[in-house]
Amino acid sequence: MEELLATPFWTRFNLYFVATWVVLTLYWLVRIAFEARRRQRPAVTLWAIPGLLLLGLAPLLEVPVLFGLGAALLLAAEWWPRSFAPATGRPQWVWGLILAVLGAGTLLISPVTFLSALVGTGLALGGLAWLLAGLLWPPPRQAQTWLPPSVMHKVHSPTFGTEVRWQAAHVPIPPELEVTLAQGHILLRNTASESLWLRGWTPAGRNAFRALNRTIDPGEDHRLIREIGQAGVRVWYSPPDSPEVRLLRADWTEHDQSRTLH
Incomplete structure (x- = not known):
């Protein structure tokens, strides 16, 4: 034990062992950084810290079983189901910075002894892990308040308008809407004497409601996407400033490639 407390303890390490230890440490830190970008905080993976320390103690104490214990902890830190845990908030990187500074300060104590190197390395590894997890954590996600383009333009509708589909419809x-089939699209024309508020639509026979938020005046057209093999369309709409929901049902056959449905 007296030899371990002396300064030249590092003479028991060889270059290949040190290189392997450094590669394992860098891999572990890179893994923490990668998982932080996925909003995963370190959990069981922190077992790698005592694992790396035990790997270093094995040649110092000349106890091979410590190498096996260290390798077992590294494997558990890598493959355990809870190596990383999802978190709703950014880890406190300030604590990681404090630990890293304490570890670096311990390693810089002169002369460097076995105990100072052991404690300093452990603190530095833990601090770097938490520091990376906090600094590389992505910013909060912005609330999505818009729909993907469903009818040639983006529609702002936080509720997606799906409740319209399940209301009783007249x-x-x-019909107050005229349907014209064209190559790749469907043209809706308002044939009523008043403006109509288009609320949503879906291809016939499909559970794929697509929200709309468009008012068309009498005689005005609106274009919908026509899918391959589509044999009909359902359109939900309302009169302006009215809670009433109306429904257009239009069906066609494969031979109706381009025609107007009344």
Whole structure:
């Protein structure tokens, strides 16, 4: 034990062992940085710190079993199901900075002894891990308040308008919307005497409601995407300033490649 407390303890390490230890440490730190970008904080992976220290103690104490224990801890830190845990907030990187500074200060104590190197390395590794997790944590996600483009333009609708589909809808006779089939799209024309508020639509026979938020005046057209093999369309709409929901049902056959449906 007296030899371990002396300064030249590092003479028991060889270059290959040190290089391997450094590579394992860098891999572990890179893994923490990568998981931090995925909003995963260190958990069981912190077992790698005593694992790395035990690997270093094995040649110093000349106890091979310590090498096995260190390797087992490294494997557990890598493959344990809870190596990283999801977190809703950024880890406190300030604590990581404090630990890293304390570890670096301990390693800089002159002369460097076995105990100071052991404690300093452990503090530095823990501090770097928490520091990386905090600094590389992505910023908070912005709330999404818009829909993907469903009908040639983006629609702002936080509720997606899906509640319209499940309301009782009136089917006017004759229809107030005229459907014209074209290559790749469907053209809706307002044939009513008043403006109509388009609320949403879906291809016939599909559970794929697509929200709309568009008012078309009498005689005005609006274009919808026509999918391959589509055999009909359902359009939900309302009169202006009215809670009433109306529904257009239009169906066609494969032979109706380009025609107007009334």
